[in-house]
Amino acid sequence: MPQEKVIVSGLFKIFGPNPDRAFKLIDAGKEKDAIFKETGLTVGVQDAEFSINAGEIFVVMGLSGSGKSTLVRMLNRLIEPTAGTVLIDGEDVTAMAPNHLRELRRHSMSMVFQSFALMPHLTVVQNAAFGLEISGINKAERQKRALDALDQVGLKDWARSYPRELSGGMQQRVGLARALAQDPSIMLMDEAFSALDPLIRSEMQDELLKLQDQHERTVVFISHDLHEAMRIGDRIAIMEGGRIVQVGTPDDILNNPADRYVSSFFRGVDPTTVFSVGDVARKSQLTLRWHKGEGFPTAALEQMRQEDRDYAYVLNRHQKFLGVVSSDTLDEAIERNERNLDGALLDNIEPVSAETPLQEILSEVRKYECPVPVINDEGQYMGVISKRTFLRTLEHGAQ
Amino acid sequence: MLSSKAFDDYIIPLEQWIEGGVSWLVENFRPQFQAIKWPVEVTLNGIDSLLQMIPPILFLIVLGIIAWRAAGWKVALFGILTLTLVGFLGLWEDTMTTLAMVICAVVFCVIVGIPLGIYASRSNRFESMLRPVLDAMQTTPAFVYLVPVVMLFSIGTVAGVIATIIFAMPPIIRLTNLGIRQVQADVVEASEAFGATKSQILWKVQFPLALPTIMAGLNQTMMLSLSMVVIAALIGAGGLGVPVFEGLNSLRVGLAGIGGISIVLLAMVLDRITQALGTSKHLERNESS
Incomplete structure (x- = not known):
């Protein structure tokens, strides 16, 4: 019990x-x-x-x-x-x-708020120590406990910044640290x-x-x-x-x-309205790094053969999504003697944003021959949504 | 028919009432009003004799340092140059007296005004009672209350400062009230959730967050005090109002002119410094992000 x-x-x-x-x-x-x-x-x-x-x-x-x-x-x-x-x-x-x-x-009891409710005039560590200061705990002790709490949420390095300088997610980590510091x-x-x-x-x-x-x-x-x-x-x-x-x-x-x-x-x-694309995207696909090197289409094709894939997702070195290649388009590119992947990218494949509700990408899922690529705000590759994933989400929600 | 004679039958004898009321106050409460005068007199004389005593060079250096710390080197340079100019206009002593009057008036406005503003921010009823009083303080022509001020406090620089305090206090009360009321409700709720007492919420959260607004109030209070300088000279106050007033009486345009220029220059220096005090460093950083 x-x-x-x-x-x-x-x-x-x-x-x-x-x-x-x-x-x-x-x-x-x-x-x-x-x-x-x-x-x-x-x-x-x-x-x-x-x-x-x-x-x-x-x-x-x-x-x-x-x-x-x-x-x-x-x-x-x-x-x-x-x-x-x-x-x-x-x-x-x-x-x-x-x-x-x-x-x-x-x-x-401590509390974390939807609006974060951080004190704009205090630094991150002073915010984390706010509850302790209210309780009258001495400065050295509250500094130590606040830094400890910030460490738990991975923000120790930001201790001297002000809340406005942080992103929303980081601000809420400070809110969480402020609550945790009270133990x-x-x-x-x-x-x-x-x-x-x-x-x-x-x-x-x-x-x-x-x-x-x-x-x-x-x-x-x-x-x-x-x-x-x-x-x-x-x-x-x-x-x-x-x-x-x-x-x-x-x-x-x-x-x-x-x-x-x-x-x-x-x-x-409808589960497709509850979930967004980012909630269900998976990084199950083969990704290739784009570069200008000679003979690259051949190397890419070889990699795909080894992993037994029909499609591969091309990213730059900052993980930015550039396009999708298939084994067929690579074959053609090799025949045309091309030296990079540009000519092999599939036409008409547009990535979708991670925040899109699942329901809005139905036509992409239906239309695209390959799983639909998902990107974040910065254009970075977040994974894909395949027909199978899409259907499984529908089924799971309907149970 | 409403003829021009319509009001002849009866006139409200408010004029007599006011006269009676003020005389009654003067007869019965003069000692009390003189007692109110005492702290103002002590503060004013203290500041004035300090400012008159220190050598102008030292004053300019201290002013420069304060302006530099608060507002940067440009304002510091501007302050030193303008006040040096005022000195060469031959009005250094009058300027120091005016500055003493302004500082003294602002000190009392802060001591009385900030607590009233805080209380107004916590009580809607008090705020609505206070509002017409503040309106009256700001809009009643100064000449109207100069007479009762003289009757109660006699003439001189102290009476001038008291009239200045009455006229200049409303902005700091209003902006303290406004600043505290504008503090986001969620940070106040968060403070409560962490077990803060009312006074902890006030001093650790509301007051610091309202400070830029309160400083804007202080700035306005200071500017209004300066604008009373000439009027205060009418009831015998010293300072930069005196050359203006004398110039007016004897039609000496030049004398009134240099007095006026000195008031404006002093106002500009004080305005730049107090405005900069209102924007502390982390708030600047917030705005730029």
Whole structure:
């Protein structure tokens, strides 16, 4: 039996004056929209009831407006609950005096934000040390712990930079380091990776999983992204209209969805709209380095024969994608006595951007004789999407 | 029909009320107002005698160093050259008195204005109460309150500084309030999430992030203080207002001219230095990225 770290019961948040009016309507079985129409009160979270085990990644998933951000802010009382209790290690957070609550926020729970929320006037290391400074830890100690946290997220060399000088993904690593420096037992991550582009996002997910391997923390992760929830969640809670409609492992939820809302995440939603090209691209193909050297088409053909490939993807030395050659076009180029690969590149093969939704490349997948090449913003080769990969994604999502 | 006689039947005796009110204040509270005057007087005399005492060469060197550290060598050079020119116009002592008045007025505007601005940023009710008061302070013609100021504080340089403080304080209050309110909500929320107290949020997050805006307020407060110099001379304040005022009275255009030029030059030097203070180094770097 795993140890229960956080126990939430009967938790409500109603925005607006005199929330009692809403409770009467909730008891009468009215829905969120009807209550708003009648009273002007917004039901943020309605009767949340769940527990989170120590050391697990607990994902709260839902569409925007489903109350997930409100829910997570009630765990550390950035938003004051209207009713209900939140027990953390057996202590009721909702009943804590302000100074006790501050101690909890300083030592046991830290938070990572969607907007990063870094202090623009502080350097990276000062940002990472921010929570420690608030707790009154002396300068030498907080410097050491902040650098240590930055080291964990691979940003030690940037300690003296300012946040604006970093990319989005790096800024969020600083946000992560700031949370880690506290050495909290609980981390609240509010859509922490949602503002990042898909490739960086999956990189950050890996980073989180890696950190979790080294040091098990209880992570409450808010997300609207099904793929992310399935990838990192030990258990997932699905929210709709302020209510938690199902809690379970990814498999549970996938195989036994509680209702049509839950199943719509998997069945009703076309998986090709959920995934982007970068999410499923694979580096399974042979790549060739372009250069001007003599006799290159012959060498390329020989390499392809050895690896038993019909196509090869040509890159420059900065990994930039240049085109695709096939064994046939190489044969012709050799007959024409050409000395580089330019003449052998297939016509009409345009690479697609990693951020494109999978659904938008259907015609390329159908049209191209070879797997569709995928590039990032800088034009670098990220892998390919073959017909087989495309179909497998469709099948997986439809299960 | 509304004739020109329509208002003859009754006139609100506000004029008499104001006169009565001010006389009542003067009769009953003069000692209290004199007590308010005391810290201003001590500060002003201290700064003024310091500035009059130090040799002009030393002053120019110190000014150059301050301007160089704050705004670079160009402003430092400009400051030294302009003030040397003012010295050769024969107005060095008046310039130092004016500078002392301006510094003194700004010091009191900061001491009173920044706390009021901070409080206004935290309370919407206080802000809405404060706003009409600030509007009145900025728009009431100075001549209107010169008379009660003289009645309460008598004439002289100190009374001039008090009138200057009233006129110059609104920008620093407004911009402190604005600067703090403009700090992004998410960094404030993040500070709360890490267990910061209200005063930690204020001093470690809101105030430093609002500082460029607050410094813009300081700059405006300083410029407004300078613009009161001539008016203050009307009630017996010393400084660069005096040659202007005398030139006006005796139609000596040249005298008024050199006084005016000196005020403008001093204003330009102070403006360049305080403007540069508002853009600290990391913020410059942010803008360029």
